Amino acid sequence: MENQRGLIESLREGVDLVRMVFFMRAKESFQARYSHKDEEFQRLLSAAMLNRLFGTPNPQSPYKEFAEKHAELIDRELSLVPQEFPDLLIPLTDALRIHFLCNHCEGMPDLSAEILARARDYGILLEDRDVPLPKGFMNLVYRIGKAYGLINPTQEKEGKEETQSL
Numbered sequence: 001m002e003n004q005r006g007l008i009e010s011l012r013e014g015v016d017l018v019r020m021v022f023f024m025r026a027k028e029s030f031q032a033r034y035s036h037k038d039e040e041f042q043r044l045l046s047a048a049m050l051n052r053l054f055g056t057p058n059p060q061s062p063y064k065e066f067a068e069k070h071a072e073l074i075d076r077e078l079s080l081v082p083q084e085f086p087d088l089l090i091p092l093t094d095a096l097r098i099h100f101l102c103n104h105c106e107g108m109p110d111l112s113a114e115i116l117a118r119a120r121d122y123g124i125l126l127e128d129r130d131v132p133l134p135k136g137f138m139n140l141v142y143r144i145g146k147a148y149g150l151i152n153p154t155q156e157k158e159g160k161e162e163t164q165s166l
Helices: 002-033 039-054 063-069 071-079 086-105 112-122 134-147 153-164
Strands: none
Touching: 002 039, 002 086, 002 134, 039 063, 039 071, 039 086, 039 112, 063 071, 071 112, 086 112, 086 134
16 A cells, blocks of 8 residues: 555656646747736746646635636637647646546546546547556656756656666
8 A cells, every 4th residue: 555655646746747847838838929918927827727737726816816817718728739739748648647547546536537538628638649557657757857857867866766666
């Protein structure tokens, strides 16, 4: 049971890293596309998209108010993800599926099927892609983390040792 808990924690960290990369890329894109808006708007839009995609709405101010006020814009931007970030579709698909599996293993309320269906409707979920195994997902996460400078060499070594035991 302890091993499963550790595995789920590691997988959730991997999901969080993919989420972080998506947030960074969206915010960077919005700096150009919404240059007439302030940085706070760009940050809130990026966060709202991420929260909507993963079914993790932030109930705190100003996030909740922003998400309610700009729901149509958030949906429109999410529908543009396949065109704007085609290179993130595989990591996002895998992260969404791992998120689903972790929620299921932890007996959390299962809105995950709805989350996956919504991602499919946005064109983000690659349905023909196999569900990732933990080791493959973590290897993908480490490659992405390294490419974006989010994992340092010490973490990479520790991560490789960890995934070898999966």
